[in-house]
Amino acid sequence: MAAPSNRRPGYSRRAQYGNFFGYIAAVIGLVVGVLLLIVSTGNASAFGGLRSAALDGAAPAAKAAAGARTGSQTLWSALSGYFTSGARVARLEREVAEARVKLAEQAALTEENSRLKALLALSQNNQRPVVVTRLIGSTSSSSRRYAIIGAGTTQGVLPGMAVRSPLGLVGRVIEAGHSSARILLVTDTASSIPVRRASDGIQGYANGLGNGTVQIRLSTTGVNPLKRGDAIVTSGSGGIYRPGEAVAVVTTLTNDGAIARPLSDPGQTEFVAVEALFDEAALADAPPMSASAAPVTARTTTARPASPAPRGARAPGQK
Amino acid sequence: MAPPLPSALRQFGKPRINRTASPVLALATPWLLVMLGSLSPTWPVIASAPLLPPIGFLLLVGWQQLRPGLFPVWAGWPLGLFDDLFSGQPIGSAVVLWSVTMLMLDFIEHRFPWRGFLSNWVVAGAFIAGYLLLALQIANLAGGANSPLVLLPQLAVAVLAYPVAAKLVGLADRFRLIPIRTV
Numbered sequence: 001m002a003a004p005s006n007r008r009p010g011y012s013r014r015a016q017y018g019n020f021f022g023y024i025a026a027v028i029g030l031v032v033g034v035l036l037l038i039v040s041t042g043n044a045s046a047f048g049g050l051r052s053a054a055l056d057g058a059a060p061a062a063k064a065a066a067g068a069r070t071g072s073q074t075l076w077s078a079l080s081g082y083f084t085s086g087a088r089v090a091r092l093e094r095e096v097a098e099a100r101v102k103l104a105e106q107a108a109l110t111e112e113n114s115r116l117k118a119l120l121a122l123s124q125n126n127q128r129p130v131v132v133t134r135l136i137g138s139t140s141s142s143s144r145r146y147a148i149i150g151a152g153t154t155q156g157v158l159p160g161m162a163v164r165s166p167l168g169l170v171g172r173v174i175e176a177g178h179s180s181a182r183i184l185l186v187t188d189t190a191s192s193i194p195v196r197r198a199s200d201g202i203q204g205y206a207n208g209l210g211n212g213t214v215q216i217r218l219s220t221t222g223v224n225p226l227k228r229g230d231a232i233v234t235s236g237s238g239g240i241y242r243p244g245e246a247v248a249v250v251t252t253l254t255n256d257g258a259i260a261r262p263l264s265d266p267g268q269t270e271f272v273a274v275e276a277l278f279d280e281a282a283l284a285d286a287p288p289m290s291a292s293a294a295p296v297t298a299r300t301t302t303a304r305p306a307s308p309a310p311r312g313a314r315a316p317g318q319k
Numbered sequence: 320m321a322p323p324l325p326s327a328l329r330q331f332g333k334p335r336i337n338r339t340a341s342p343v344l345a346l347a348t349p350w351l352l353v354m355l356g357s358l359s360p361t362w363p364v365i366a367s368a369p370l371l372p373p374i375g376f377l378l379l380v381g382w383q384q385l386r387p388g389l390f391p392v393w394a395g396w397p398l399g400l401f402d403d404l405f406s407g408q409p410i411g412s413a414v415v416l417w418s419v420t421m422l423m424l425d426f427i428e429h430r431f432p433w434r435g436f437l438s439n440w441v442v443a444g445a446f447i448a449g450y451l452l453l454a455l456q457i458a459n460l461a462g463g464a465n466s467p468l469v470l471l472p473q474l475a476v477a478v479l480a481y482p483v484a485a486k487l488v489g490l491a492d493r494f495r496l497i498p499i500r501t502v
Contacts, residue, residue, distance in 0.1 A: 022392045023422075029396030030418040036411030041461040047410040054404035055361075062361035137361040139407030140371035141473070143455045143465045146407040148361065182407075187368065189464040210465040212368035 045175070052177030055148060059136065059180040063150045066136040101167055101246045101263055104231035108198040108244045129273035131155040135170075135266055136180070143210060145188035147266055151274065152177045160240065162275045168246035168263035169193070169234060170272050181274075186247065186262050187212055194237035195247055197230050204257060206232060206247055214248050216257040226250050226258045242275065338498035348495035349389055350398070352488070353378045357402040369469060372477030374484070375402045376450055377443075379417060380424065381481070381488035384439045387428040395421035408454055409461040416450055416457075439485070444478045451477065 009015040040046045133151035151157050153176050161173045163183050171191065175182040184191050191208040195216065202225060204218040216232060218224070230250040236243025248260035357375035379398060382390060399417035403410045427442060434442075451470050459465060 025391075025393035026395065026418055026422055029393050030415060030422075033396055033399065033411050033414030033418055037409060037415055037457065038411075040409040040411050041457070050410070051404055058358060058361045058405065065362060139360045139369075139405075140362070141359065141369060141373040142407040143369050143458045143469060144407045144463050145368075146360075190462045209469075210368070210463065211469045 048175045051182070052152075052175050052180070055180045055182065056152065056177040059148075059150060059177075062136040062148065062180075063134065066134045066150065097263075098166055101231075104198045105233065105244055105246055108196075108231075108233045111199070111201060112244060129275050130157060130161060132271055132273045135269055135272055138185070138266060144190075145185040145208065145210060146174075147171065147183050147185055149173075149181050149183055149272060149274070150179070152179045152181050154178055155274075157181045157274050158277070160277055162241050162245070163272050164245060164275060165264040165266075165269040165272045167265075167269070168248075169241065170264050170266055170269065172240065173274065185266060186214060193241060193247060194235045195232045196235040197226065198233045198246075199230065201235075202226075203235055203237070204232075206260065209259070213251070213259050213261055215254070216248070216250065216260050218257050221256075224253060224255070224257065226253060228253065230258075232260055240277075334498055337502055339500050339502050340496045340498055341500045344497070344499070345495050348491055349382050349386075350394075352491050353382065353398050354401055357398070358405055360405045360407065369473050370476060372447070372473065372480045372484075373406075373450065373454075375406075376413075376417070376420075376447070377477065377481055377484035378488060380420065380443050380446055381485045383421065383424045383428075384434075384443065385485065385488050385492060387425075390421070392421055392425050393418075395419070408458055412454055412457045416453055420446055420450065436482075436485075440478075440481060443481045443485075447477045447481065448474055 009019050036047075131151045133149050133155070136148050136150045138147040139145065147170070149157075149163065157173055157176045159173050159176055163170045163172060169186055171183040171185040171188075173181050174184045185208070186193060186206065187208040187210065189208050189210045191206075191214075193206045193214075194203070195206045196203050202218060202220060204216050204220075206214045206216055208214050216226065218226070228250055231246060232248045232250065234241040234243055234245045234247055246263050248262045250258040250260045252259045353375050356378040359371060359374045375398070379390075379395075395418035396414045399413035399415070400410075402413040402417070406413060424446075431438075451474055452467060455463075455465055455467060455470060
């Protein structure tokens with residue numbers, strides 16, 4: 001039967017009022033939603049506590065599911081390896097990929113080492129990660145690229161910390177709950193990482209494109225010196241990311257830079273390490289000075305001749 | 320030849336004289352299923368590009384098309400708020416978009432009461448496209464800078480996934496009406 005043209009549910013006054021107030025509630029919800037949206041787009045960290053609490057609530061189940069994910073992966077690779085030895089090939093390929101990254105990082109370190117020797121004032125101390133944890137999920141349908149890790153403030157995770165996998169940089173923490181934290185992946189469009197080419201140190205930025213790749217924009221102008229296959233590592237400018245961490249490999253060239261593929265595919269990453277704030281390490285080592293001036297010393301890793309040589313005692317390039 | 324099922328199991332889903340559906344199950348299943356879909360960011364799928372369909376939204380549209388009137392017309396904002404907590408969108412995005420969706424689907428239900436599966440799919444596809452596009456714009460307002468082209472693969476996946484979601488809703492609808500309560 002066709003619905004009546006008016007929405008009157010019948011002669012029951014109660015049902016009529018219920019229907020009417022239902023629409024009122026829907027419109028009020030809509031208006032409240034618009035207000036929420038205005039608040040949260042104006043201030044990205046608004047409602048962060050609410051989100052973190054919700055994530056903490058969902059984290060135990062998600063952690064169990066993440067365990068099942070890696071379990072099923074190994075089960076699958078064991079099965080496929082039984083028939084085709086594909087697992088062994090996959091493992092070897094992964095080892096080669098890791099070795100290639102390590103090689104790029106070594107080259108970057110050697111290059112950095114020579115530069116640091118020239119400066120003879122700065123050193124890079126080898127920080128232990130704050131915590132090693134699982135990636136337990138990611139925003140799979142939103143256009144923003146966030147991932148969730150299974151460690152929070154109780155494990156010492158704080159917003160701003162860099163997150164990396166054995167293959168390279170994954171992202172940075174932007175919200176930390178008690179037992180889970182939300183990280184901004186390097187492929188998010190709001191992510192911009194100061195980088196340099198591993199081989200010679202050409203500076204630039206790696207901006208996320210939101211589709212699984214990053215755009216490398218160089219700080220220099222003129223002929224584009226990048227080539228396909230170039231390894232891109234963090235430069236350490238700005239003090240958020242430690243220098244020399246592998247980020248991406250150039251895949252296609254553009255006019256003013258290149259499109260690069262991040263080395264650490266978060267979908268294939270099981271464990272990630274959360275690293276202490278690079279800035280804070282610099283602050284702890286630096287001689288007493290004003291807090292606003294201190295991060296500048298952290299930034300001098302690449303360029304300026306070190307000011308009063310605060311950390312000369314440690315050998316350069318210790319990593 | 321399959322072994323015969325135990326008679327208790329064979330009788331399980333069938334209507335019986337002194338059995339009726341549990342009201343708790345009948346009322347809670349739709350809400351729980353949509354919320355479960357909203358929890359998809361905590362599923363063990365890590366994506367470096369948006370590819371998975373908005374599962375909570377698909378299930379909401381599916382319920383509204385299979386059982387119009389089962390959800391109250393204001394159901395968009397509580398379910399949307401729950402979705403916002405996990406989706407990574409700025410809070411309020413799904414509250415607004417899901418509320419609008421519920422109101423518009425309600426209007427369509429009253430305006431075009433006779434629909435087939437194909438017309439449902441077309442309507443759902445239009446809603447999915449609009450939802451993804453507006454959600455992208457809202458995410459861009461809050462700091463992102465994605466081009467709408469990023470959405471194309473996700474849109475294709477989501478439109479193709481809609482029949483699966485509708486089927487899932489149908490299964491859940493049968494589950495919710497299993498007569499287990501003695502009267």
